[in-house]
Amino acid sequence: MATTLFILRRLLQAVVVVFIVTIVVFCLLHSLPGGPARGVLGVHATAQQIAQFNSEQGLDRPLPVQYVLYLGQLLRGDLGESFTLNAPVSQLIVQRLPKTLVLTLAQAVLALVVAIPVGMWQARRRNRPSDYVLTTVSLVLYSTPVFFFGLILIALLTQVIPVLPSQAPSGDTLAQVFSDPAGLVLPIVTGAAAMVAVFSRFMRSATLENLDEDFVRTARAGGSSMRSILTRHVFRNSLTPVVAMLGYYVPVLFGGSLVVEQLFNYPGMGLLFWNAAQSSDFPVLLGCVLVIAVATVCGTLLADVLQAIIDPRVKTTRS
Template sequence: MWQYVLRRSGQAFVVILLVTFITFLLLHNLPGGAARSALGLDATQAQIDAYNVQMGYDQPFLVQYAMYLGRLFSGDLGFSFQQNQPVVDLIVQRLPKTMVLSFLAAVVALLIAIPLGVVQATRRGQWPDYLVTSVALLAYATPLFFLGMLLIVLFSQTIPLLPPQAPQGFSVLDILADWPGLILPVVTLAIVTLAAYTRYVRSTMIDNLQENYIRTARAKGMSEGRVVIRHALRNSLFPVISLLGMYIPALFSGALVVEQLFNYPGMGLMFWQATQTRDFPILLATTTIVAIATVVGSLLADIAYAVADPRVRLSGGSE
């Protein structure tokens, strides 16, 4: 097991380096460059040249990238001239809010998807299965921004029950205190993963209900509910564990749209605003954090899958 963890950690480190390298390459080859984004359109060529010398942008690309990695490993993510703040301070302020939004959306999606998947599997080929499948596919195919606007129109204007804007508190506690404003963003983001979770639970439940141990449990006289919940559902949740780790990028990309749509003060909104102003330090830092979260989430999901299911044998790990 430890050999597997070390090997996967090494692979994750290489992936993160590649992501930072490609992002650094793309951003620093955009027209105008970092100097123009920091100094503005009115900056003279002399000012741009002086800025490039000061920041080391006049050095060869690999030297610039090595300098960036050195600052990154020391915890220095750069300085945002647009926000007039260190990027670390901005991330410390924004990241917990996005984590809260993504966590609540994942919990809501799972709480809805698991029962729906069970209903589909136990009623396979019947109208509940067809109904849930149709609704899930419709939700999956609906663009996220359109769905969010539809919910705003329905529940904020037509039926004025919820505020159209997300909470604007400075801290996580302020955000949670204004919980009615969280409902529409959380529900909108939850629908991103709801359909996928439902389909996964359904397919794995159907496979498990055909296994020999299910037939044995039924032959012993167990009730159908106990067979489904205690045996089939328990083993069907293992793929969902892996899916949770792999859906971190989807949650962030969904959060970017949702935060911009509902004006939620998280990482997604900050990234969106940084793209408009070409705030290179924020773009680099955000991409790096998402890459780290993705590979770490994938690694933790694989480890959790192996711990949850003793039948899993990891090559290079303990038997």
């Protein structure tokens, strides 16, 4: 019962946040210098052209009326029409979003698979040379810009040691993207590198904190091996902050995909956003922003639910 109430409360909060996001996105559209018409038609557009554009797009109505109409469109799944591609924004996002989700999910899985054991290994060998070396590597990976790290991988693995293609697989469907698995290696590794650095540090800190708890000393006094304590007790308790961080890392994942997809020409939402920014296609830009914001809210909600499952104390401390 407590878990159900916790989830319902988080769902209600998520709905409120999404509603606020729609207001912010609507305000962004109308805060453009000269309005949306000037941004689309350019600085040389005449007053008559701007007036005609505003009339066609319904931008000459009062702002509250425009927002109600905009909210109604969103509820119907209508995100507007692309000015440059002459296609519904929702259709473009539906085509690109699964590819971005596959890419970001693969990056997150790779990062967790590497970071969790590395963080626990560092905690077990804290203040030793190996711990210092891995800490230095983590700091370097975290401070290196994504595009620069990607360029290094491209130069190293496609030119110096030509074992991987420099471009990601292209195509309109996931099947076409998966037709060239080798082309996915560099985008996945590039996006996962900084995440490995972040999550390994979190896992190291959480493991060290749990190793100082009384239950560890009690288990050691009872004759349990350190390996058994780490796998049966410390591991689960240390996952809680990592799971929370993963949910809050959703916007960073999508932000990183913008750079990674543009760098490797991967046909996802990041590349769609990049091309729309180059052509001032504001409906596409705002549609992508709205989808990413909703994904961030859902990621945070999922992280809270997973935390409650992993650590039941979360339900009581946040109630």
